[in-house]
Amino acid sequence: MKYTMAIIGFGGMGSWHAENVLSHIDGITVKGVYDIQKSAQDKALSHGLYVYGSLEELLEDREIDLVTIATPNDSHKDYAIALLKAGKNVICEKPVTMNVSQLEEIMETAEKSGKIFSIHQNRRWDKDFVIIKTLLDQGELGRPYFIESRVQGSRRAMYGWRGHKTNGGGMVLDWGVHLLDQLLNLIDSPVVSVDAHLFSLYSDEVDDNIKIFLRFENKVSALCEMSTNCLINHPRWHISCTDGTAVIEDWSCKGKIVKLKADSQMSWSEDIVYTEAGPTRTMAPRPEYTTNILELPEVQTDWSDYYKNIVNVMEGKAELIVKPQQALRVMKVIEKVFESEETGAGVSCHI
Amino acid sequence: MKYTMAIIGFGGMGSWHAENVLSHIDGITVKGVYDIQKSAQDKALSHGLYVYGSLEELLEDREIDLVTIATPNDSHKDYAIALLKAGKNVICEKPVTMNVSQLEEIMETAEKSGKIFSIHQNRRWDKDFVIIKTLLDQGELGRPYFIESRVQGSRRAMYGWRGHKTNGGGMVLDWGVHLLDQLLNLIDSPVVSVDAHLFSLYSDEVDDNIKIFLRFENKVSALCEMSTNCLINHPRWHISCTDGTAVIEDWSCKGKIVKLKADSQMSWSEDIVYTEAGPTRTMAPRPEYTTNILELPEVQTDWSDYYKNIVNVMEGKAELIVKPQQALRVMKVIEKVFESEETGAGVSCHI
Numbered sequence: 023m024k025y026t027m028a029i030i031g032f033g034g035m036g037s038w039h040a041e042n043v044l045s046h047i048d049g050i051t052v053k054g055v056y057d058i059q060k061s062a063q064d065k066a067l068s069h070g071l072y073v074y075g076s077l078e079e080l081l082e083d084r085e086i087d088l089v090t091i092a093t094p095n096d097s098h099k100d101y102a103i104a105l106l107k108a109g110k111n112v113i114c115e116k117p118v119t120m121n122v123s124q125l126e127e128i129m130e131t132a133e134k135s136g137k138i139f140s141i142h143q144n145r146r147w148d149k150d151f152v153i154i155k156t157l158l159d160q161g162e163l164g165r166p167y168f169i170e171s172r173v174q175g176s177r178r179a180m181y182g183w184r185g186h187k188t189n190g191g192g193m194v195l196d197w198g199v200h201l202l203d204q205l206l207n208l209i210d211s212p213v214v215s216v217d218a219h220l221f222s223l224y225s226d227e228v229d230d231n232i233k234i235f236l237r238f239e240n241k242v243s244a245l246c247e248m249s250t251n252c253l254i255n256h257p258r259w260h261i262s263c264t265d266g267t268a269v270i271e272d273w274s275c276k277g278k279i280v281k282l283k284a285d286s287q288m289s290w291s292e293d294i295v296y297t298e299a300g301p302t303r304t305m306a307p308r309p310e311y312t313t314n315i316l317e318l319p320e321v322q323t324d325w326s327d328y329y330k331n332i333v334n335v336m337e338g339k340a341e342l343i344v345k346p347q348q349a350l351r352v353m354k355v356i357e358k359v360f361e362s363e364e365t366g367a368g369v370s371c372h373i
Numbered sequence: 374m375k376y377t378m379a380i381i382g383f384g385g386m387g388s389w390h391a392e393n394v395l396s397h398i399d400g401i402t403v404k405g406v407y408d409i410q411k412s413a414q415d416k417a418l419s420h421g422l423y424v425y426g427s428l429e430e431l432l433e434d435r436e437i438d439l440v441t442i443a444t445p446n447d448s449h450k451d452y453a454i455a456l457l458k459a460g461k462n463v464i465c466e467k468p469v470t471m472n473v474s475q476l477e478e479i480m481e482t483a484e485k486s487g488k489i490f491s492i493h494q495n496r497r498w499d500k501d502f503v504i505i506k507t508l509l510d511q512g513e514l515g516r517p518y519f520i521e522s523r524v525q526g527s528r529r530a531m532y533g534w535r536g537h538k539t540n541g542g543g544m545v546l547d548w549g550v551h552l553l554d555q556l557l558n559l560i561d562s563p564v565v566s567v568d569a570h571l572f573s574l575y576s577d578e579v580d581d582n583i584k585i586f587l588r589f590e591n592k593v594s595a596l597c598e599m600s601t602n603c604l605i606n607h608p609r610w611h612i613s614c615t616d617g618t619a620v621i622e623d624w625s626c627k628g629k630i631v632k633l634k635a636d637s638q639m640s641w642s643e644d645i646v647y648t649e650a651g652p653t654r655t656m657a658p659r660p661e662y663t664t665n666i667l668e669l670p671e672v673q674t675d676w677s678d679y680y681k682n683i684v685n686v687m688e689g690k691a692e693l694i695v696k697p698q699q700a701l702r703v704m705k706v707i708e709k710v711f712e713s714e715e716t717g718a719g720v721s722c723h724i
Contacts, residue, residue, distance in 0.1 A: 034654070144651070167572050168584065175656035176664075184655075196655065215718035217568040217586055219594040221518050223615055231613070233519065233594065235568055235586050237717060243570040243584065245596070250655055253618035253631035253664060256607060262582070264574055267604035280604035300495070300676060303385070304535075304547070304601055305526035313527075313604060325651060366588060367566035368719020 024049045025336060028074070028086045030101055031093030032062040035115055039090045039142075040069060046326040049333035050088065056080045077101075081108040087336065090142070091115060094183040095190025099124040102139065106131045111138040111336060117199040117356070118349045120190045125353050129346050138335055140342055141349045142328065145200040146207060149323045150270045153277075154259050155208055156319045157268055163281060164264030169208065169244040171201050171259055174252040180225050192228030194220065194359055197248040202234070202352050211240035213351075216358035217368030223251055234359055235368070270318065279316040376401045376687060377436045379425070381452055382444035383413040386466055390441045390493075391420060397677040400684035401439065407431045428452075432459035438687065441493070442466060445534040446541025450475040453490065457482045462489040462687060468550040468707070469700045471541050476704050480697050489686055491693055492700045493679065496551040497558060500674045501621045504628075505610050506559055507670045508619055514632060515615030520559065520595040522552050522610055525603040531576050543579030545571065545710055548599040553585070553703050562591035564702075567709035568719030574602055585710055586719070621669065630667040 027043060029036050032055045040052045054072030056079075057063055063073045074080040080089070081104060090113040091101045099119050105112045106128070118141045119125040132139035145151060158166055183189035184196060206213070215237040220229035234246040247256075257277070259270040266281035327343075334340035354373045362369045378394060380387050383406045391403045405423030407430075408414055414424045425431040431440070432455060441464040442452045450470050456463045457479070469492045470476040483490035496502060509517055534540035535547060557564070566588040571580035585597040598607075608628070610621040617632035678694075685691035705724045713720045 148651075167574065167582070168570070173656055175653075176659040177655055177657060179655050181654055193655075215568075217566075217719040219519070219586070219588065221592075221594075223518065231518070233586075233596075235570070235584075235719075237570065241572075243572075245584075249613070251615070252613060253633070253659070254611070254620045254629070256611065260605070260607065262600070262603060264602070269605045278605070282604070300499075302526075303532055304528055304530050305524055306528060308527040308604075362719070365721070367721040368568040368586075368713070370716070370718040 025087040025333065026051055026053050026085045027088040027090065028052070028054050028056065028080055028083070030056045030080070030089060030091045032057040032066050033092065036062070036090075036092035037065060037069070039092055040071065042326065043329055047329040047333065050329065053085060054080070077104065081105065081110075087111055088113065088332065095195055096120055096188060099128060102128045103131045106135040106137050106139060109135065109137060111332070113140050113142055113332065115142050116203070117190060117195045117353070118346070119353065122350065122353045122357055125346065125350055129350070132346065138332065138342065139346050140332060140344050141346065143200065143203045143344045143349070144325050144328055145204060146344065147323045147325050147327055149275050149321060150258050150273060151204050152321045152323045153270060153275060153318050154261060154268070156321050157261070157279070158208060160319065163261075163266035163268065163279065166242055166261060166263045168262040169205065169242065169259075170247075170256070170261075171205060171244065172247040172249070172256050173197050173201065173258070174247065174249040174255040176249070176251060176253050178224050178230070178251050180228055180230050180250070185225055185228060187227040192225070192230070193232045193248045193250065194218075194229055194356060198232060198234065198246070198356065198359070199352060201246045201248065202355055203348070205236065205244050205246060206348065206351055206355070209238050209240070209242050209244070211238040211242065213237070213355055213371060213373045214239050215368050215370050216355060216362050218359040218362040220359075220363040236355070239372075268318065275318070277318050279318060281314050281316055283312055283314060376438040376684065377404050378402065378439040378441065379405050379407065379431055379434070379437045381407045381431070381440060381442045383408040383417050384443065387413070387441075387443035388416065388420070390443055391422065393677065394680055398680040398684065401680065404436060405431070428455065432456065432461075438462055439464065439683070446546055447471055447539060450479060453479045454482045457486040457488050457490060460486065460488060462683070464491050464493055464683065466493050467554070468541060468546045468704070469697070470704065473701065473704045473708055476697065476701055480701070483697065489683065489693065490697050491683060491695050492697065494551065494554045494695045494700070495676050495679050496555060497695065498674045498676045498678055500626050500672060501609050501624060502555050503672045503674045504621060504626060504669050505612060505619070507672050508612070508630070509559060511670065514612075514617035514619065514630065517593055517612060517614045519613040520556065520593065520610075521598075521607070521612075522556060522595065523598040523600070523607050524548050524552065524609070525598065525600040525606040527600070527602060527604050529575055529581070529602050531579055531581050531601070536576055536579060538578040543576070543581070544583045544599045544601065545569075545580055545707060549583060549585065549597070549707065549710070550703060552597045552599065553706055554699070556587065556595050556597060557699065557702055557706070560589050560591070560593050560595070562589040562593065564588070564706055564722060564724045565590050566719050566721050567706060567713050569710040569713040571710075571714040580714075587706070590723075619669065626669070628669050630669060632665045632667055634663055634665060
């Protein structure tokens, strides 16, 4: 085994990292865990992992090449900086930090140390996202102009530290980070405005249902939604392009493309049509023979590719796929999200 | 017959008004039409209507109590003021004017004249809207917090004068006026921010696909969308309330309500659930036994009620349902819509 890894924080995601690396990543083994909670320490022992008695012990363990941080969000910065200074490569769970300045501090330290610092934006390998990215890269539907990305749950659930503002809880910093990271990787243009409508429906401290509207400089707009109180869902993705519309219903990636035929756009009647809600011309249904229904592109994706890239970077064979500069952009947008909610209106930016 | 009406502008909507009044409104007869186009004059004659040779002839016709204006939007103001000064009651097609100041001028003239001035916001009697209004008035789903109202067509069609900016064309001034009028009547609170993303996909001059995001002072938010290039539609209405979600699919008013049961919200497992897109707690599906599926409320609606109200107002028996003050609010929001698009970000307001 080439590389040895440790994990800080052995909750739900921490134990997922151990399992994932041990079962899917050839180049890395997992040695041990540092967690301040007794129950997490017991869980690590029962998985046959070493339990570090202190952070210092981990920092001084020369066997460790790579450490993944999976603790509550407010502790990421201090752990990351300590690890980088100790010469470790570092993977950090998202959201990378609580704000832009914390991340900039980490990035300075990483640069000085020459070590890897990356963020576990695993959802860039989600099948639904890769389908949409492939579709837009192919460009067969013309120019995209409105992108809707939604994750709608109904468990009304902001569990544990995720319900606390001081720990970096709330939906913006939970799923918001994923959906914004995906959008910024989908649309190659600066964000020029952010309008965020954040709701705290049942949480005392944090946002639990959110909508974020973005303008990009290239005239693409996007709506990004995370709900924990939605009982009738919209599709996961709804993509409006000049020559067609694409939809992915849910994580199973069922969906379709409807594309305008080039040759039959206006060969049908322009008269007023009497719908069930009265007369209309513009909103009357389009005849089916003017469109084609197409399958979504086939793609292969694997969350393991995240760690495989880390191995390749450690070996000097590849560039980092999830770069701190990208996370910095997301954090800058998130600061505008909170600014927008505070001021109660949309805000301009150039991010 | 008590009242005699004339129509200015005998295009699609003008002839609809004649037909509607003659077949559904007991108290009003339609005498004649003023239209500068020969083809419209011929159509009026073929319907057995009198054709006025000039606007002056219509203004001086003492038989006429009521005139409906159904001309391109840029001509509404001058006609309305001339008619009110001539002592006629006036109904104006929407959008009432091109901007706020034009409407204020009409309202001053109406006040001095003592005559009725109303706007044909017929879609306040659309069945889908009345169902949503009834549902929210009943309050059984708790507090609404996000309202989505969409009309999605795919005919890529901004016909005739609707394609020209100088005539008041474009989607904001066409369907936008309807959807905003409905929203302002649904939510009893000032609009405090407007963020409008307007697209001109195939029109040279006007917006043809639009999304408008509104914040109301009472913390309700809304998305209002009009598309002419959408090939896979969202529901006509999607209403998020604290205790449930309601959807109306389309103008046929198929739809449903899903409501949380009060007694079983958190009696189920809180563990991480492995969905097709990996582990999640917050976004795992909610068990069906924690919700009820309910029917949408039954309502009776009739577009004729608009003219019946006008008859009752002329008889002194009722208050105007569609008041110019309401149209003024819509026009003020629309000015913010264009301001938002121009500045490229959301704008604050108090309307």
